[in-house]
Amino acid sequence: MPEPFSFNLIKTDGSARRGEFVTPHGRVQTPAFMPVGTQGTVKGLMPDDVRATGAEIVLGNTYHLMLRPGAERIAALGGLHKFMNWPLPILTDSGGFQVMSLSELRKLDEQGVTFRSHLDGAMVVLSPERAIEIQALLGADISMQLDECLKLPASAHDITRAMELSLRWAERSKRSFESQAREGHALFAIVQGGDDLVLRAKSARELTGMGFQGYAIGGLAVGEPQEVMLKVVAETTPILPADRPRYLMGVGTPHDLMEAVKRGIDMFDCVLPTRNGRHGMAFTRFGAINLANARHAEDPRPLDEQSAHPAARTYSRAYLHHLTKANEILGGVLLSTINLAYYQALTAGMREAIAAGRFADFQAATEAGWKQGDILAL
Amino acid sequence: MPEPFSFNLIKTDGSARRGEFVTPHGRVQTPAFMPVGTQGTVKGLMPDDVRATGAEIVLGNTYHLMLRPGAERIAALGGLHKFMNWPLPILTDSGGFQVMSLSELRKLDEQGVTFRSHLDGAMVVLSPERAIEIQALLGADISMQLDECLKLPASAHDITRAMELSLRWAERSKRSFESQAREGHALFAIVQGGDDLVLRAKSARELTGMGFQGYAIGGLAVGEPQEVMLKVVAETTPILPADRPRYLMGVGTPHDLMEAVKRGIDMFDCVLPTRNGRHGMAFTRFGAINLANARHAEDPRPLDEQSAHPAARTYSRAYLHHLTKANEILGGVLLSTINLAYYQALTAGMREAIAAGRFADFQAATEAGWKQGDILAL
Numbered sequence: 001m002p003e004p005f006s007f008n009l010i011k012t013d014g015s016a017r018r019g020e021f022v023t024p025h026g027r028v029q030t031p032a033f034m035p036v037g038t039q040g041t042v043k044g045l046m047p048d049d050v051r052a053t054g055a056e057i058v059l060g061n062t063y064h065l066m067l068r069p070g071a072e073r074i075a076a077l078g079g080l081h082k083f084m085n086w087p088l089p090i091l092t093d094s095g096g097f098q099v100m101s102l103s104e105l106r107k108l109d110e111q112g113v114t115f116r117s118h119l120d121g122a123m124v125v126l127s128p129e130r131a132i133e134i135q136a137l138l139g140a141d142i143s144m145q146l147d148e149c150l151k152l153p154a155s156a157h158d159i160t161r162a163m164e165l166s167l168r169w170a171e172r173s174k175r176s177f178e179s180q181a182r183e184g185h186a187l188f189a190i191v192q193g194g195d196d197l198v199l200r201a202k203s204a205r206e207l208t209g210m211g212f213q214g215y216a217i218g219g220l221a222v223g224e225p226q227e228v229m230l231k232v233v234a235e236t237t238p239i240l241p242a243d244r245p246r247y248l249m250g251v252g253t254p255h256d257l258m259e260a261v262k263r264g265i266d267m268f269d270c271v272l273p274t275r276n277g278r279h280g281m282a283f284t285r286f287g288a289i290n291l292a293n294a295r296h297a298e299d300p301r302p303l304d305e306q307s308a309h310p311a312a313r314t315y316s317r318a319y320l321h322h323l324t325k326a327n328e329i330l331g332g333v334l335l336s337t338i339n340l341a342y343y344q345a346l347t348a349g350m351r352e353a354i355a356a357g358r359f360a361d362f363q364a365a366t367e368a369g370w371k372q373g374d375i376l377a378l
Numbered sequence: 379m380p381e382p383f384s385f386n387l388i389k390t391d392g393s394a395r396r397g398e399f400v401t402p403h404g405r406v407q408t409p410a411f412m413p414v415g416t417q418g419t420v421k422g423l424m425p426d427d428v429r430a431t432g433a434e435i436v437l438g439n440t441y442h443l444m445l446r447p448g449a450e451r452i453a454a455l456g457g458l459h460k461f462m463n464w465p466l467p468i469l470t471d472s473g474g475f476q477v478m479s480l481s482e483l484r485k486l487d488e489q490g491v492t493f494r495s496h497l498d499g500a501m502v503v504l505s506p507e508r509a510i511e512i513q514a515l516l517g518a519d520i521s522m523q524l525d526e527c528l529k530l531p532a533s534a535h536d537i538t539r540a541m542e543l544s545l546r547w548a549e550r551s552k553r554s555f556e557s558q559a560r561e562g563h564a565l566f567a568i569v570q571g572g573d574d575l576v577l578r579a580k581s582a583r584e585l586t587g588m589g590f591q592g593y594a595i596g597g598l599a600v601g602e603p604q605e606v607m608l609k610v611v612a613e614t615t616p617i618l619p620a621d622r623p624r625y626l627m628g629v630g631t632p633h634d635l636m637e638a639v640k641r642g643i644d645m646f647d648c649v650l651p652t653r654n655g656r657h658g659m660a661f662t663r664f665g666a667i668n669l670a671n672a673r674h675a676e677d678p679r680p681l682d683e684q685s686a687h688p689a690a691r692t693y694s695r696a697y698l699h700h701l702t703k704a705n706e707i708l709g710g711v712l713l714s715t716i717n718l719a720y721y722q723a724l725t726a727g728m729r730e731a732i733a734a735g736r737f738a739d740f741q742a743a744t745e746a747g748w749k750q751g752d753i754l755a756l
Contacts, residue, residue, distance in 0.1 A: 040700060044422070044707035046689075069675065069700045077678050077696050085692055297447065300455050311424075314463055318455050322418060322447045329422035329707060 005142075005186035005213045007245045011355050015237065015264040018354035021214075021245055023089040023141035024184040025081065026056065030245060030266040031350050033257065033343045034059045034091060036274065039068070040084045042340075043274050044333045047086045053309060053337060054344030057089040057141075059269040062134050063098030067117050067124065071137040079139030091269070092140035094131040094173075096147040096166075096190075097218070097250070108148065110165070128172040132187075136180050144216060145173035147190040152224045159194035162219075163203050166192045170207055186213035188247060194219060195228050197235045204239040215240045216247040217265075221256075230259050237264030254283055254346055254370075258363050261350050273343050277335030280324035283342045284312070285366075286373025291335065296321040309341035383520075383564035383591045385623045389733050393615065393642040396732040399592075399623055401467040401519035402562040403459065404434065408623060408644040409728050411635065411721045412437045412469060414652065417446070418462045420718075421652050422711045425464045431687060431715060432722030435467040435519075437647040440512050441476030445495050445502065449515040457517030469647070470518035472509040472551075474525040474568075475596070475628070486526065488543070506550040510565075514558055522594060523551035525568040530602045537572035540597075541581050544570045548585055564591035566625060572597060573606050575613045582617040593618045594625040595643075599634075608637050615642030632661055632724055632748075636741050639728050651721050655713030658702035661720045662690070663744075664751025669713065674699040687719035 011018040019030040035042045035050055037058045042050045050058065060080055065071060074083050080090055096113075099105060103115035103124075112127030128146040135143035147166040150158060170189045177187040189207040193199030207215060217236055220229045233248060240246055247267035248260050257268055273283060280292040284304050289296075299317040307313050311334050323331030346366070353362030389396040397408040413420045413428055415436045420428045428436065438458055443449060452461050458468055474491075477483060481493035481502075490505030506524040513521035525544040528536060548567045555565040567585040571577030585593060595614055598607045611626060618624055625645035626638050635646055651661060658670040662682050667674075677695040685691050689712050701709030724744070731740030 039704045039706055040697070041706050041708040044711060046427075046708070046711070049424075068704060069696070073676060073696070076676065077694060083694070083697050083700075085697075298451060298454065316455060316461070318447070318451070319418070319461050319463075322461075326417045326446060328417055328419050329710070330419040330424070332707070333422060333424065333711070 005184055007214070007243060009243060011357075013354045013357050013359040014262065016261050016350070016354045016359045017264060017266055018351050019245065019266055023057075023186065025087065025089040025141050028056045028089055029351055031257070031261045031347045031354075032057060032267050033347045034267065034269040035340050036061075036269055036271045037084065037086070037090075038271075039064045040074075040080065042336075043278065044329065044336055045340075047084065049337055050086070050340065051088070053340040054348060055088075055340060057091060058086060060090050060092045060138060060140065061095070061098060062092050062131060062138070063095035063102065065092075065138060066095065066126075066134050067119050071134040075137035075139070079137075081139055089141040090139070091142040092135045092138055092144065093249070094135070094144040094146040094190075095126055096131075097149045099126060100149045100151065110168070112146070113148075128169040129176040132173055132176040132180070136182060140185070142186045142188060142214065143177060144188050145170045145190055147192055147218055149192070149219050149222070150194060152194055152219075152222050154194055156196065159192075159196055159199055163192040163194070163199050166190060167203060167206050170212075171210060174210055174212065188212055188214040188216050188245075190216045190218040190249070191236055191240075192219050193232075195224055195232060197232065200232055200236050201239055204236050208239065208241055212244070214245040214247060214267075216249050218249045220248065221250045221252055226256065226259075229256075230263060233260050233265060234263040254343070255367075257343075257346060258350065258366065261354075262359065262363065273339030274336040277337075277339045278332035280331065280335065281339075282320070282335055283339045284373070285342070285369045287370035289317075289373070291317065291320045291324045291331075293321075303338060307338075307341065308345060309338065312338045312341060383562055385592070385621060387621060389735075391732040391735050391737040392640065394639050394728070394732045394737045395642060395644055396729050397623065397644055401435075401564065403465065403467040403519050406434045406467055407729055409635070409639045409725045409732075410435060410645050411725045412645065412647040413718050414439075414647055414649045415462065415464070415468075416649075417442045418452075418458065420714075421656065422707065422714055423652075423718075425462065427715055428464070428718065429466070431718040432726060433466075433718060435469060436464060438468050438470045438516060438518065439473070439476060440470050440509060440516070441473035441480065443470075443516060444473065444504075444512050445497050449512040453515035453517070457515075459517055467519040468517070469520040469566075470513045470516055470522065471627070472513070472522040472524040472568075473504055474509075475527045477504060478527045478529065488546070490524070491526075506547040507554040510551050510554040510558070514560060518563070520564045520566060520592065521555060522566050523548045523568055525570055525596055527570070527597050527600070528572060530572055530597070530600050532572055534574065537574055537577055541570040541572070541577050544568065545581060545584050548590075549588060552588055552590065566590055566592040566594050566623075568594045568596040568627070569614055569618075570597050571610075573602055573610060575610065578610055578614050579617055582614050586617065586619055590622070592623040592625060594627050596627045598626065599628045599630055604634065604637075607634070608641060611638050611643060612641040632721070633745075635721075635724060636728065636744065639732075640737065640741065651717030652714040655715075655717045656710035658709065658713065659717075660698070660713055661717045662751070663720070663747045665748035667695075667751070669695065669698045669702045669709075671699075681716060685716075685719065686723060687716065690716045690719060
């Protein structure tokens with residue numbers, strides 16, 4: 001029998017936390033960044049190359065995979081790990097966010113959501129129970145409850161209604177998840193409440209009362225200013241139980257990650273390192289660098305000769321500029337790799353700093369590196 | 379001082395040849411297939427992944443690289459090998475074929491060609507001497523003469539004129555190449571003459587009289603039937619010196635490769651394995667397989683569990699189908715890899731068979747494998 005899902009809080013430094021959790025497919029060190037594998041692939045990268053960046057867990061998308069190729073089909077093929085040849089842990093989101101952002105939503109009621117697939121226009125129903133069933137078919141190590149995710153700004157009435165509905169869906173998700181008895185697997189709840197701190201606190205308290213293996217903060221990074229996001233995070237994490245991982249969904253820039261870890265977050269996922277990589281942007285110790293810029297055209301230097309990842313040490317900025325300008329696939333592949341390696345190096349650096357009780361120094365030094373890059377126009 | 383370029387003809391079996399040539403960046407076993415790295419990258423693949431398919435040499439494109447990022451720029455950055463992080467031999471074509479197929483040709487005269495860049499419309503001049511200079515700036519191990527490459531069908535008058543011009547350009551290319559004294563590097567001539575066997579023979583004889591390190595057959599696979607191409611190859615190779623490598627440019631399918639090796643060809647380049655891979659087609663021991671076809675949607679089998687390459691053994695047809703239908707970059711990356719590995723396995727198989735004096739058996743067995751695939755509808 002596999003070990004039950006567990007979270008071990010190893011060290012704290014202020015509100016920043018160094019931890020580890022255990023899943024059926026292995027251990028994950030936190031703070032952790034999860035590359036996004038929306039359609040059963042981290043775009044453009046072979047699984048071994050994703051692992052080589054230092055990633056210990058990836059995210060898969062219930063919404064995309066249920067529509068294509070279908071959860072039952074992936075289950076028949078042995079589950080998502082086997083399907084995409086990724087042997088380490090997978091967290092799947094529940095589809096709530098994508099229903100809002102990608103589909104034509106037709107009906108939302110107590111029962112669930114009915115929407116038109118963005119692929120073929122077919123009508124699809126997603127309930128809390130079906131979202132849990134799909135994630136079990138995929139074989140997710142960590143499943144997420146279905147929630148209603150609003151765009152901000154939204155009215156107080158709408159935020160309240162969506163938060164309350166998400167609470168009731170959390171309860172149904174939990175009942176459904178527990179009926180499956182998937183040993184060692186975890187279900188995370190999602191705190192909602194928009195930018196309203198009172199509603200956020202209520203959501204966090206009630207979800208904590210129900211008891212989940214982990215807690216996500218959802219409905220952020222949807223258009224609000226960074227300080228609003230960080231304020232919600234700072235006010236929410238103290239309400240969540242200290243002995244469970246905390247996951248800030250869909251966030252963010254390297255700066256967002258550090259600020260959120262400082263406020264007690266353990267896990268992140270975001271498309272930025274891969275999406276921006278495909279558009280010619282590199283994330284580095286020296287800040288973000290736009291390789292499309294003509295100033296890189298003759299620059300023989302690699303992006304970071306001290307990087308632990310060979311791709312950041314090997315290829316010249318001139319070559320990455322060339323690939324970007326020529327719209328070559330390899331440009332996106334290399335920059336996605338380099339960016340994921342930087343995100344992993346950043347979280348590894350935060351883990352080490354928290355363990356050593358010098359997170360504030362690490363953050364100051366990291367930000368100074370970004371500023372230096374700005375000054376030198378790297 | 380590097381070893382001079384040399385070709386060692388190890389064994390013949392009928393007209394099929396097993397050989398090896400030596401360049402400043404290493405040895406290449408023939409028959410050899412060269413993946414195409416048009417713009418300084420084999421599309422979508424990291425150099426290590428290209429090597430892992432078994433490739434010992436890649437092709438680069440003078441036409442593309444002179445327009446972007448520019449030959450002088452690549453030279454300033456240390457040459458094409460360093461630029462693209464490919465440590466093994468590189469052959470560059472001279473640009474003649476791309477001027478015909480990609481640019482708006484403005485003027486062709488004794489001196490050279492003037493054309494409009496397909497990128498920015500700039501007027502560019504390419505002469506035999508400039509083509510050699512560019513290839514030296516790139517650092518090519520093997521350079522090609524500039525030729526005039528016609529689309530077929532063409533009039534006898536045009537074919538004659540282009541062939542004669544290409545002969546004069548061969549002489550100028552040779553003079554220019556020799557003035558550079560690039561020790562160990564090679565210059566190959568290009569036999570022209572369309573589908574006219576008399577003109578082909580004249581071209582081959584005159585080029586042989588001038589003396590080059592190798593001989594290409596150009597101007598084929600430009601729209602003529604396969605039997606015409608093979609007839610030209612069969613009639614041309616006996617005229618070429620036995621102690622120099624023979625390169626059939628821009629060819630072809632796995633069947634083309636075997637038929638051409640049978641007629642005395644040693645080297646090939648072609649975009650088929652990578653381009654068709656990006657469009658969902660796999661080349662395998664069982665023939666070509668279109669992964670977009672719905673019959674693969676639930677097929678858990680890999681493309682070839684006996685392949686020497688892990689990608690062909692690991693990923694299910696269902697997964698490759700999914701990636702293809704979802705238009706995911708990784709589909710093209712994996713199928714390009716799998717296809718290049720198949721081409722390398724095919725040439726390795728031919729080399730082994732020729733060495734053992736059983737090329738005909740190998741060809742029969744290989745074709746039987748493709749037929750079996752058709753029958754089983756793999």
